[in-house]
Amino acid sequence: MKILVxxxxxxxxxxxxxxxxxNSEFNNAGIQFIINPYDEIALxxxxxxxxxxxxxxxxxxxxxxxxTEPTIRKALAIGADxxxxxxxxxxxxxxxxxxxxxxxxxxxxxxxxxxQESIDYNGAQVPAMLGELLSIxxxxxxxxxxxxxxxxxxxxxxxxGKEVLTANLPVVVxxxxxxxxxxxxxxxGIMGARSKPFEIIEPIPVEALTSFSYYETPATxxxxxxxxxxDINELVNLLHTEAKVI
Amino acid sequence: MSVLVYIENTExxxxxxxxxxxxxxxxxxxLQQDQAIAISIGDVSDAELxxxxxxxxxxxxxxxxxxxxxxxxxxxxxxxxxxxxxxxANIVVLSNSFSGKGLAPRVAAKLEAGLVSGAIxxxxxxxxxxxxxxxxxxxxxxxxxxxxxPIKVITLSPNAFxxxxxxxxxxxxxxxxxxxxxxxxxxxxxxxxxxxxISLPEAEIVVSAGRxxxxxxxxxxxxxxxxxxxxxxxxxxxVSDAGWRPHxxxxxxTGIVVSPNLYIAIGISGAIQHLAGVSxxxxxxxxxxxxxxxxxxxxxxxxxxxxFVVVPQLIAALKAYKGN
Ligand SMILES: Cc1cc2nc3c(=O)[nH]c(=O)nc-3n(C[C@H](O)[C@H](O)[C@H](O)COP(=O)(O)OP(=O)(O)OC[C@H]3O[C@@H](n4cnc5c(N)ncnc54)[C@H](O)[C@@H]3O)c2cc1C
Ligand SMILES: Nc1ncnc2c1ncn2[C@@H]1O[C@H](COP(=O)(O)O)[C@@H](O)[C@H]1O
Numbered sequence: 115m116k117i118l119v120x121x122x123x124x125x126x127x128x129x130x131x132x133x134x135x136x137n138s139e140f141n142n143a144g145i146q147f148i149i150n151p152y153d154e155i156a157l158x159x160x161x162x163x164x165x166x167x168x169x170x171x172x173x174x175x176x177x178x179x180x181x182t183e184p185t186i187r188k189a190l191a192i193g194a195d196x197x198x199x200x201x202x203x204x205x206x207x208x209x210x211x212x213x214x215x216x217x218x219x220x221x222x223x224x225x226x227x228x229x230q231e232s233i234d235y236n237g238a239q240v241p242a243m244l245g246e247l248l249s250i251x252x253x254x255x256x257x258x259x260x261x262x263x264x265x266x267x268x269x270x271x272x273x274x275g276k277e278v279l280t281a282n283l284p285v286v287v288x289x290x291x292x293x294x295x296x297x298x299x300x301x302x303g304i305m306g307a308r309s310k311p312f313e314i315i316e317p318i319p320v321e322a323l324t325s326f327s328y329y330e331t332p333a334t335x336x337x338x339x340x341x342x343x344x345d346i347n348e349l350v351n352l353l354h355t356e357a358k359v360i
Numbered sequence: 361m362s363v364l365v366y367i368e369n370t371e372x373x374x375x376x377x378x379x380x381x382x383x384x385x386x387x388x389x390x391l392q393q394d395q396a397i398a399i400s401i402g403d404v405s406d407a408e409l410x411x412x413x414x415x416x417x418x419x420x421x422x423x424x425x426x427x428x429x430x431x432x433x434x435x436x437x438x439x440x441x442x443x444x445x446x447x448x449a450n451i452v453v454l455s456n457s458f459s460g461k462g463l464a465p466r467v468a469a470k471l472e473a474g475l476v477s478g479a480i481x482x483x484x485x486x487x488x489x490x491x492x493x494x495x496x497x498x499x500x501x502x503x504x505x506x507x508x509x510p511i512k513v514i515t516l517s518p519n520a521f522x523x524x525x526x527x528x529x530x531x532x533x534x535x536x537x538x539x540x541x542x543x544x545x546x547x548x549x550x551x552x553x554x555x556x557x558i559s560l561p562e563a564e565i566v567v568s569a570g571r572x573x574x575x576x577x578x579x580x581x582x583x584x585x586x587x588x589x590x591x592x593x594x595x596x597x598x599v600s601d602a603g604w605r606p607h608x609x610x611x612x613x614t615g616i617v618v619s620p621n622l623y624i625a626i627g628i629s630g631a632i633q634h635l636a637g638v639s640x641x642x643x644x645x646x647x648x649x650x651x652x653x654x655x656x657x658x659x660x661x662x663x664x665x666x667x668f669v670v671v672p673q674l675i676a677a678l679k680a681y682k683g684n
Contacts, residue, residue: 125497127613127614127632127633127636128632128633131497131500131501133501140497151613151614152614206474207465207475208468208469208474208475211465211469230461231461233497233498233613233614234496234497235496235497235503236477236478236495236496236497236498236617237475237477238456238461238465238477239464239465239468239475239477240465241465242433242461242462242463242464242465242466242469243465243466243468243469245433245434245466246437246465246466246469246470247469250545251433251434251545251546252433252434252462252466253433253462253546254433254458254461254462254465255458255461255462257607257608267549268546270458270462271458271608272431272458272459272551273370273375273457273458273559273561273562274370274553274554274557274558274559275551275552275553275554276551276552276608277430277431277548277550277551277552278548278549278550278551278552279546279547279548279549280546280547280549281545281546281547282545285545285546290607291600291607291610291614291615292607323473323474323475323507323508323509324474324475324476324505324506324507324508325505325506325508326496326503326504326505326506327491327504327505327506328503328504329496329501329502329503329504330501330502330503330504331500331501331502332495332499332500332501332502332639332640334658335644335658335659335660336660338646338656338657338659338660338661338662339660339661339662340656340661340662340663340664341661341662341663342663343663343664343665343666343669343670343673346663346670346673346674346676346677347677349645349661349663349674349677350674350677350678350681352661353622353643353645353661354681357622357642357643357660357661359564359565359621359622359642359643360565360589360622360678360681
């Protein structure tokens with residue numbers, strides 16, 4: 115089984131998010147970048163599925179400039195067999211999905227895994243766009259994934275429940291928590307990562323259709339109103355008369 | 361031209377998000393001096409669809425077909441695109457729901473349209489260019505996004521937009537698009553519904569608890585509080601990691617993002633990753649025994665106290681209030 119795992123490079127979850135250039139750009143000064151946590155789940159699942167190479171190979175792909183390489187190396191250390199970087203700024207999901215689709219068309223993967231969304235721009239767009247561009251099924255938010263022969267069984271979340279569905283390979287699956295336990299690279303993995311194939315490809319021309327022009331930080335709340343433990347009725351009263359939420 | 365809006369239902373009943381997106385689409389149509397047209401897929405009665413006329417929808421395309429009873433994003437996307445083409449829609453609106461996330465990118469890709477997901481404001485237009493707001497960095501920021509393609513696809517964030525009544529009269533039209541068998545790439549085998557539960561992403565009130573509750577056996581009072589309030593239940597990540605509660609309840613940066621009217625956090629410290637998923641809630645109440653807990657910094661109301669004492673009192677007080 116040939117698996118492609120799409121990796122995005124995002125600010126660490128503890129990052130304080132600030133903007134620069136008149137609030138038109140994310141300020142990455144001093145920010146630690148990591149593999150998008152959902153992509154780490156996708157990668158861990160892929161590594162489990164190929165079972166040390168006995169069942170196939172895992173290729174990781176990132177659309178990004180040279181600064182994403184430490185993140186890609188970490189993916190190799192976790193257990194991917196080879197890496198591809200498409201050398202460009204990832205302008206928007208349409209742009210990124212087209213770049214990945216171009217690569218995927220040429221290499222015939224049985225399974226393409228992404229995260230359910232990237233925690234920076236939260237688009238949740240790439241998995242289903244990839245499915246469409248490749249004319250294959252896609253499931254955007256999978257909580258469980260099993261593969262048997264040529265068939266994937268996927269559990270997907272729905273409002274107020276879950277849905278179990280099947281699809282024949284090839285399929286694109288956007289993974290959420292529950293699909294796999296994230297793996298941590300060990301020393302052997304880190305050493306081995308250096309000698310794994312790492313290809314750099316130039317992008318195809320695609321016009322981005324959306325862009326971020328301006329950022330604000332959400333309005334801060336006023337100071338918290340503390341209510342004494344002994345005065346619980348006052349909380350109920352405030353929720354009714356002041357906040358008007360009950 | 362027109363604004364097309366995809367309307368979701370659960371077993372024939374329109375979802376709350378259906379009225380949100382309908383109202384949102386009709387506001388956009390109003391700005392554009394166009395019609396807002398809805399498309400519904402699956403078995404929904406005309407009487408149910410007629411409700412959409414209270415929200416500015418002037419026409420409803422209804423697609424009923426025995427093969428479409430369960431959700432297959434490829435087929436649904438093809439149908440929405442066929443409807444968009446038939447109605448010459450230049451804007452397509454969907455909910456940023458679980459299904460919407462699987463559907464909208466396919467619709468956008470077929471139309472070669474730009475997609476803004478999780479919009480929280482009505483777009484403003486400057487000739488062909490639309491601009492609107494959405495959250496980014498898991499609610500740590502609000503971004504203004506520009507959408508430049510001639511056809512535009514927008515998904516609306518649940519609970520972010522106030523439904524507004526706008527009475528029109530809607531004509532209901534059977535729509536029979538061609539459906540390609542190759543679009544049935546996924547097959548639904550089973551749907552498991554927790555019928556007694558309020559859906560977390562759509563809930564107006566959420567009662568959430570964390571590691572401060574000590575163990576799964578103590579969730580009875582959380583569920584009772586949720587029941588009194590008609591709320592959905594949620595939890596912090598370590599709680600679902602430990603298996604005390606299902607993963608589907610985990611809110612935060614790596615879980616579900618919620619923006620209810622009221623979020624009550626009990627025994628949750630307020631780590632940055634947790635806050636990222638809940639900070640756009642309109643009102644936040646924090647109950648924590650540690651006055652230094654970071655959650656108090658972003659709360660509207662706080663009680664410093666032991667959850668095991670405070671929660672039962674709160675349940676009693678709410679019951680008394682509801683009783684009146
Ligand atoms: C990559 C990454 C992603 C993450 N994503 C998420 C996420 O999406 N969502 C999320 O929630 N977390 C996430 N986390 C974890 C997060 O950093 C915190 O560890 C977690 O939110 C803490 O959960 P908690 O508040 O329940 O537990 P704790 O931090 O242990 O807090 C328990 C709180 O309960 C209080 N308490 C104890 N006893 C009582 C009592 N009797 N009555 C009242 N209060 C009491 C304590 O004072 C304390 O404040 C993530 C972490 C990482 C590294
Ligand atoms: N620049 C990128 N390079 C490779 N994969 C990406 C990139 N951006 C997003 N993805 C993948 O697409 C998923 C969804 O991202 P998004 O649509 O941006 O929320 C992510 O979890 C990644 O798996």
